Structure formats: structure tokens, C-alpha cells
Amino acid sequence: MNLLNVIPALPVRDIARAAEFYRDRLGFAVGHMDEGFGIVSRDGVVIHLWAAGDESWRHRPRTPASSPVVTGAETFLAGTASCRIEVIEVDDLYAEMKGAGVLYAADTVIEATPWGTREFPVLDLERNLLTFYERSSG
Template sequence: MSARIDSTVPVLASLDIRESRDFYVDRLGFAERGMYDDYLIVVRDGAEIHFWLCEERRIAEHTSCYVRTAGTDALFAELTKAGLVLRPPVVQPWGMKELYVIDPHGNLLKFGEPA
């Protein structure tokens, strides 16, 4: 019998834990699961993202996370209503319709669904 892997949880860099919490909760609709001096956990539907306190912006700016969604158009409408300035979702050559969000510290979130 092989070991089972149930899920993956990205751990992204945060230059300021409170600022990350406010962006992900207030703008992206996540809920705070736990916040500590140097660590943050947020959840939304079936997604969970963790953050570690980091002093080097270049680390966050070279990090991305792919999040599967069932509705990039609806998510685009929701996030722009929350005040984010985003490009509309685009269909990529690999068959995914994707919406891109860059958080305040440079982490790239790619929300995607089959086109």
C-alpha cells in the first residue's frame, strides 16, 4: 500500500503579516484561520494558504501559487467590486482560463479553470 497525499498548501512570503491578512480577508474573501507574529493561515472554500514572515521582497516577487476555481469570470467580478484593478481572465494555450492577482508583497496568484 502506498502513502496517500491528500492536499498541498502553499506557504507564501509576507513582508508584513497584518497587511497580508487584511488583503486576503478584506479583498480576496478569505477567512483568517490563525495569525501569529510571524505566520498567517487563511482559508476560502477548499483553499488554504499559509504565509511566513520574510524580510526580502524579491522572494515574494519570485513566488506564485495556482488556485483552481470553478468561475474565473465570477471571481473577477467579485474582486473588482472589492476594489482590485485586474485584467479580465484569459484563455491560455494549455486550455485553462486564468485570472491573475498580485498581492501587496509581490506573490502571484493564478486562479484557473478549464476553458
């Protein structure tokens, strides 16, 4: 037995809008899309998008023992996930993402980390965090 791969699954409120954003702004291809699930990929990296569109939590009675999470697809979960994506030529990808206007903040730069990477963060349409990183040489 071997573990082979890990695929991040990010919660989004609208699969179609999210897939369009990943395609048009982040350069991913849309491999599958239906009402509840989407698959996007770029250069062999795959991300799953799952629908967090349940609004019923807004109308449930609030009691001390109740939990807001019942279905696991509540809309407030959208934008709460993150993933890290290893890349080659992080400077080129940074320039592309800066041009697309998807950096975490306008003043986001590539940062060197104590754990030996150069990286920068991007936010998707829902504000899920994607950190692109390259291992530092040396």
C-alpha cells in the first residue's frame, strides 16, 4: 500500500462562478463541473471545489446546545480553506498573478521563509488562500 497524492478541496458558494474564476484569473482548466462539485487543474496540480451553498443555518433556532454546522455545506464555510502549491519559477507565476489582480493584497511580494521557500499568497473568489511556493536553492 502507498499513498499517492493529496488534492485540496476548497469550499465555494457557487461552483460555476468559482470554476470561471479559476479558469479566467488563475489559469486553471475546468475538468468537471456540476451543481455540487468541480475539478480544476493546471500543470498537473488538481483542486477540487465543493459547494458550500446551504443557507438553512440562517433560519435554524439558536439554542446553547445547537451547532451551526449540521450539513457541512453551510455557506459560511466558503473562504475558510487554504492550500500550498509547489511551483517552479515562482517569480514568473507571481508576475502572472499580479497582472491578474489576485494577490492577497496590493502590496504582496514574494517572501523568503525560514523553512527554505520563496512564496506568495493568492485569494480565490471566496477568499480561500492559495500559497504558491518554490523551494529555495542552496
